[in-house]
Amino acid sequence: MNDEPKNSNPQPEAESKANGSTVPMWILSLTLVLIYLGAVYFDHHGGWFDPQVYSPYKNAEELDSYQPKSGAAAILAQGKQTYDRICNACHGADGMGKAGQAPPLAGSEWVNAKGFKRVTAIPLDGLNGPITVKGQQMTFPSGMAAMGAALSDSDLAAVLTYIRSSWGNKGEPVTADDVKAVRAAFGGHPAINGETQLKTMPE
Amino acid sequence: MKSGFRVFLAAFVALGLSWCGFVLAPVLQLGEAKQTQILNSSDTYPIQRTGDATLGLQVYRANGCAACHTEQIQQSGMACDVILTSAGKNSAAVSNLISNLKLTGLTKEEADAASDKITAAGGKSETHIAATGADISRGWGIRRSVAADFLYDSPVQLGGIRVGPDLANVGARLGNANWQLLHLYAPQDVVKNSAMPPFRFLFNVQKIGDVPSSDALQLPKEFAPAAGYEIVPTDDAKNLVAYLLSLRVDVPLYEAPFTPPQISTNVPANKK
Numbered sequence: 001m002n003d004e005p006k007n008s009n010p011q012p013e014a015e016s017k018a019n020g021s022t023v024p025m026w027i028l029s030l031t032l033v034l035i036y037l038g039a040v041y042f043d044h045h046g047g048w049f050d051p052q053v054y055s056p057y058k059n060a061e062e063l064d065s066y067q068p069k070s071g072a073a074a075i076l077a078q079g080k081q082t083y084d085r086i087c088n089a090c091h092g093a094d095g096m097g098k099a100g101q102a103p104p105l106a107g108s109e110w111v112n113a114k115g116f117k118r119v120t121a122i123p124l125d126g127l128n129g130p131i132t133v134k135g136q137q138m139t140f141p142s143g144m145a146a147m148g149a150a151l152s153d154s155d156l157a158a159v160l161t162y163i164r165s166s167w168g169n170k171g172e173p174v175t176a177d178d179v180k181a182v183r184a185a186f187g188g189h190p191a192i193n194g195e196t197q198l199k200t201m202p203e
Numbered sequence: 204m205k206s207g208f209r210v211f212l213a214a215f216v217a218l219g220l221s222w223c224g225f226v227l228a229p230v231l232q233l234g235e236a237k238q239t240q241i242l243n244s245s246d247t248y249p250i251q252r253t254g255d256a257t258l259g260l261q262v263y264r265a266n267g268c269a270a271c272h273t274e275q276i277q278q279s280g281m282a283c284d285v286i287l288t289s290a291g292k293n294s295a296a297v298s299n300l301i302s303n304l305k306l307t308g309l310t311k312e313e314a315d316a317a318s319d320k321i322t323a324a325g326g327k328s329e330t331h332i333a334a335t336g337a338d339i340s341r342g343w344g345i346r347r348s349v350a351a352d353f354l355y356d357s358p359v360q361l362g363g364i365r366v367g368p369d370l371a372n373v374g375a376r377l378g379n380a381n382w383q384l385l386h387l388y389a390p391q392d393v394v395k396n397s398a399m400p401p402f403r404f405l406f407n408v409q410k411i412g413d414v415p416s417s418d419a420l421q422l423p424k425e426f427a428p429a430a431g432y433e434i435v436p437t438d439d440a441k442n443l444v445a446y447l448l449s450l451r452v453d454v455p456l457y458e459a460p461f462t463p464p465q466i467s468t469n470v471p472a473n474k475k
Contacts, residue, residue: 049231051232051233051236051350051458052457052458053458054278054347054349054459056278056279056280063457063458063460065312066281066311066332067242067457067460068242068243068330068332068460074243077242077243078243081243
């Protein structure tokens, strides 16, 4: 066998040369495919750096779908939130009312009434004048403004449901449709003038 | 050096990129974090730790607790349970329906489908969401830890090695201050075969005066001091316990929703 190099130049080259060879096409394609798959995976699982999206949630939509939106507990919680924001100041967190400001809601026959119309009309239109609660006639100098007029049907329904099922009250839940019906009939009515006028309204 | 500028540029880009990844991106992502609302409640979360608990964090840090304990609960998934709350008028049809339905361990879509079927049959149901995962089934917590849990901690004591159990929810799991003090003084007294070293330097041994101190530890014979002496916790021990008891990851948040064990409003407020 002839072991002599075929190169006619006897001097070895100082530096080896790549002779213009490029990265093989298959490596380039594989890299591009991997980058593409990685980007797709990130899009589906990464949450796009949203600070509220943690694993095991994959994106904001999935997290959103897991928020409790229905069920009695959610409605009560929604109602409590509205109550704490608006009603709490006068009727108190325990629903016992405040002397000279607001009558108690706990155990009140108006709150626990069979029908929902009068109890819905009170926050919708406001209430002035004397009212008998738990056998005690009460007068409140400043009355109650139409606090519920600015609330949505669902918020008002939730807060009424909360009031009717808290502090030992046992009233039926009020739905957004109920509130809608009462709003259509009595919305925009001037403040109800005492229990005499309240009693003229359907229960 | 022929390519000095290029070497500088390459080093600058490499360091700059990692700075962006490690410093800039987290600040952009969480730098604006502030108190949030507890899910379905008007209460805010988290509450600033009390003064003694804030000092206790420094005791926790100084004693290297984070070398053996983590404060991060992991969660691998969610499971939904559909619970029938009212069978409605047609209770026979509803009970027939639910006997054929899978109602536990569902995904949200399956749970929604099941709850729609129950509603169509005239019943009412609630969907309860629970976190699942190894840490949750060990009883270390009820949901994963999220950034909001650490809002007021400086520095955050995440920890990385679990020689001991995770402590993110220890205030809710082991909420007894006396137990915590005993455990710090003599871990093997309250947890048999515990690997934790005792932290006796957080306690003073002192002669009993006219009356025993009210906060002296009640120790069994093998850990008790000599007759006439008592063990009382130092301020450091009390602060550390206050910090441990303030570690609670037990409320649902938007980013970590779950159904709390029981929401009941039918309890008179004054009887709670």
